[in-house]
Amino acid sequence: MPLFTRFPAILVFILASATAFAQSGSIKGVVKTSDGQAAPFVNVALKEINKGTTTSEDGSFVLKNIKAGSYTLITSFVGFQPQEKQIDIAAGEVTVVDFTLSENSEQLQEIVISDSRSLNEKTVEIGKAGIKPMDLPQSLIVIDKTVLENQQAGRLSDVLVNTSGIYLMGATGGVQEEIAGRGFSYGSNNTFKNGVRFNNGVMPEISSLERVEVLKGSAAILFGNVTAGGVLNLVTKKPKFQDGGELSFRTGSYDFYKPSLDIYGSVNNSSKVAYRMNTSYENARSFRDNVTSERIYFNPSFIIKAGKKTEILVEGDYLKDNRTLDYGTGAVNYEIADVPRSRFLGASWSYYKAEQKSATITINHALNDNWTLNVLGSYQGFYNDQYGTTRPNASSQFVRTDGRWVRGLQRSGTDQDYYIVQANLTGKFSTGSIKHQVLFGADNDKYENTAQAYAYENPAITGNNKNVYDTINVYNLSLYQQRTDIPTMRLTSTTENPSQRVGVYVQDLISILENVKLLAGIRYSYMESGTDKTKTYDDAFSPRLGIVYQPLKEMSVFASYANSFTLNTGLDVNNERLAPSVIDQYEVGIKNEFLKGFLSANITAYQIVNSNLAQSVLPIPDDAINKSNPQELAGEVTSKGVELDVMSKPINGISIIAGYSYNDTRYTESSQYINNSRLRYNPSHTANASVYYTFSNSFLKNFNVGFTTFYIGERVAGRSTRTTVANDTYKLMAIPNYFLFDLSAGYSFDQISVRAKVSNLLNELSYNVHDDNSVNPIAPRMFTATLSYKW
Structure with missing residues (x-):
């Protein structure tokens, strides 16, 4: 069925x-x-x-x-x-x-305090059950629109400088931002928009966001096969019945300009139907030579009050993003090439084109005062086409020590349609003196994926490797004449990889005493993938158990266990497909409210263990049916660390966000890599702080100033050292730490506001690196200004 x-x-x-x-x-x-x-x-x-x-x-x-x-x-x-x-x-x-x-x-x-909630009062939509943060045995953080506006956030990475332990792990091709936390990637499975999975192969639009939610630790009970570390939810602005809007224009360094419009109100003065429309256009050059970008975005939404107990929300989302495909400055023998930050090594015509569209309908119905039913249906379409020269060091075309590099060509395309239907029933009841806050849920989603592969055969080349476009020298681009023509590439294959999954789950927050609460739940997930001839089946249970003790109203101490799972595609020695890898996650922490809730300070310690990681069977047994790289669930990766989050309400015009994280993620058992070696891309230390002050009682009234700092420690990229290779074919490469410092100022009068920002004030230089073939430098010192009018 x-x-x-x-x-x-x-x-x-x-x-x-x-x-x-x-x-x-x-x-x-x-x-x-x-x-x-x-x-x-x-x-x-x-x-x-x-x-x-x-x-x-x-x-x-x-x-x-x-x-x-x-x-x-x-x-x-x-x-x-x-x-x-x-x-x-x-x-x-x-x-x-x-x-x-x-x-x-x-x-x-x-004392003067602006309207706001503390960190421990912000219930996250991504949690589905509406559990108050002080009752939740899990770490979370919410960045709201005030922070986004004050900091003039333009990309998701700009938002995440306000979170501890969540960081940018790569920027492959300069066309996407690869986010990670606690040593694990937040891929498309872990990235959500309004509670629906979001393909992060394109940079999401920030101007339409009301807030960004990060739910750290395991979320498998809610969503199935999400990887360990946490989930990220982007929440867009919702319709309002009062008429209003905002028109803004942002400009900045390297010919950046971005007009945007946000309007909302009731439809024909109706008390039953309201709308909202967010739209923006962006065009820019880059600090990278020959690199440009252009994008357009629409986000319409409607809310319908179908009765006293029923509300229907309809949301659309459309993004078209075209930009230059840019794999950075290159690496030579696992060392970052000593070339200017601005140097572009790709063909001048290299491109990345992406288009993303979605439609979502959400129905909320109050069955009675205690029980609410939420039903959601959504469609998302994603398309991309990228074509350009290959990555430096890819396809065995390494950059030589003298800088000489033979460039090939690469092109690929993706068409993806994603559908989901989900229902959640939440409610509260009591059994004697024990209170319950329960969640019953089910979801069913499917992907229809099609991937296109292309090949280039240079007619002037004989032999096996005909994928040669031209030759350049990364240290001196004038040494060779670069080609500027765009060759025709042959479509070699179109691969379909459909998948679908269904899950049912139940969760109960049990108030044993007023200050002792137990959170328990379990999910069953069933998955199918592949076409009829190659279809495979997997299933898994994902339990969750946590306890919360509140010795004071302002303090919550918690401990929890949960697991998640990842699917495996390898075959064992008997040519049988591997079962999913189960990942155990343990978390303890303390959440505190100080100064009557004006300041929240939370600290969390965690350990995440994948003790059945898929790895190669070495040596291969003589009687093995599968002689071609058989796999077994015998490896282990361990991530452990500590996170601190501090956030204040605005007090006398001052607002504070700060955080620190320590993480250590290593191979603790492996037949492929050296035991105790670090996993790539993950910094051991991150730290963040931002302080904003708004004047209220002087001639500077409505003037605000602030700064944001972000530190990311040293991490490694390159290629993890193999235990079976005695030479230097595989090496790790150290990526330097960096410290960002941004300054901001703004002034509001009547309905007009002006904001200005200098980012990377100290002009720090570092890189986001994938393997050793996409070495993308961070942006230099830049200036941004925004003029807006609200009504």
Whole structure:
């Protein structure tokens, strides 16, 4: 039976589960200031049972699962007079309570705080279950739009300088950003946009983002075969019923310019339908000679209130990205070539063309006060075509010590269609004195992948290797005449590689006591891959168990275990396909709130062990059926480390983000590589800090200044040293550490704002390196400015 035909039965099961639970009373309302404006992030609590929440951006709040009785509902927020109201709760009914806050001048003289939530108050959408961070035995971090705007983030790597232990591991071809964390790559399986897997073969657009969520550690119970280390979720801006928008223009060094438009509002003044449209255009040269880029982006969305309990969100996403294919400055004998940072070694016409489009519909339906059903369906199409000269040192065409390099040609193409349907049922109930916050879920997705391969045969060349375009010298480009023509390449193969998977999962946050909570769950995943003649099948269970102890309301101590898995394509000595490799992850940590929630400081320690890593069987047994590189699940990779995250709410105009991470990822058992040797691309140390200050009580009112720093330690690239090779065919190459320092300033008056930024102020030089054949230097000192108008 096809996997997609199984999904309706799973959905019926989830819907049926909801009928077993009765309604209970709830409270909802809106908090406004005395001038009628919405009051976000106000604390709202029931005095008698110490149960509370904070208001959302529109000032609304909801408290669910409250036993019938009389209560005192209180609101509090720095700078406003606290308020209390006596209310009565009846089972099965919703009590509506609204507040209007008045300013407290005495408090305002003591401290000024902008509307915001602390790090440990930001529930992540990618977590599906809506668990509060203090209750979650897992590390997370959220970077919101205020940070994105202040720092004028242009690429995902600009955002991630605010996260500990998440870093750029490569920039292959200069066309994508390869992200990693805790020693493991965040590939397309680990990268999400609005909760849907996102192909990161192209740089995502940042201008449309509301926030970026990082959920560290294992997420296999939620998504199946994600690799270890964590997942990344890009959350776009949503429709609003109040009319407004922003028009901005950004410009910068190397002829960079980017106009963008963000408009939103109700459709025909409707209270049921609202829209939002984000769009931008970008065109730029580069600090790299002959390198250019051009991209266009559209992100329309609509929200439909189909009833009091049902909300439908429809989102579209389109990105077209064309840029020069650029494999960097090259390496000579596993040493970075001593050439200018700007030197381009590819053919002048080399290109990378990518197009990505998606459509997503999300339905949220409140079954009652305690139970909510979320159903999502999404399609994503991805296409790319890249053509240019080969990577330096690829295909046995190494750059010689004198700089001479024989360039070949390479071309490839990808067509990918991705479909997903998923349903999640979340709810709360009690069994006696024990409270439960549960998640039932199922998902079904499939990929239709087609890859095109091409070959070039130089008619002037005889012999085996006809893939020769021309010859250059990386140290002196004038020594040889470079070709400028674009040869025709022959399409040699079109390979289809479809895959699909289905998963069902259940998770329960059990409040054993008010300050002791247990998170337990399990997922079953079933996968098919390949065409009918080559189809393979895999399945795996992914358990999760964590405990949280809160000795104080402001402190949470946790420990957890979870596993994830990766699929293997190798064959064993009996010519049988290998089972998935299971990766065990252990995590302990402490989450703290200081200064009445103004400052969050969290520290986490972890160990990730893949003790059944696929590796070559050496020596090959005489009776082996498979004599061609048979594999076995006997290798081991271990990653361990510590992470510190610090984040403040804006206090008296000051906001702070800081972090530090230590990671050590090594082969701890291997037949292919030297035991205890480091895995490539992963720095042992990273550190980050940003401080912003906004003036409020002087002639500089609404003027802000800030700086951002990011340190990434030494790491290795090249080719991991093999135990079976006695010569220097394989070497690791050291990549220098670097320290980035950015300065920013901005000023707002009425509806207009101006921001300026100098990045890499110290003009540091380092590289992002893949193997030894894509050595891409980081950008030099650059200037960016943005002018925007909001209404």
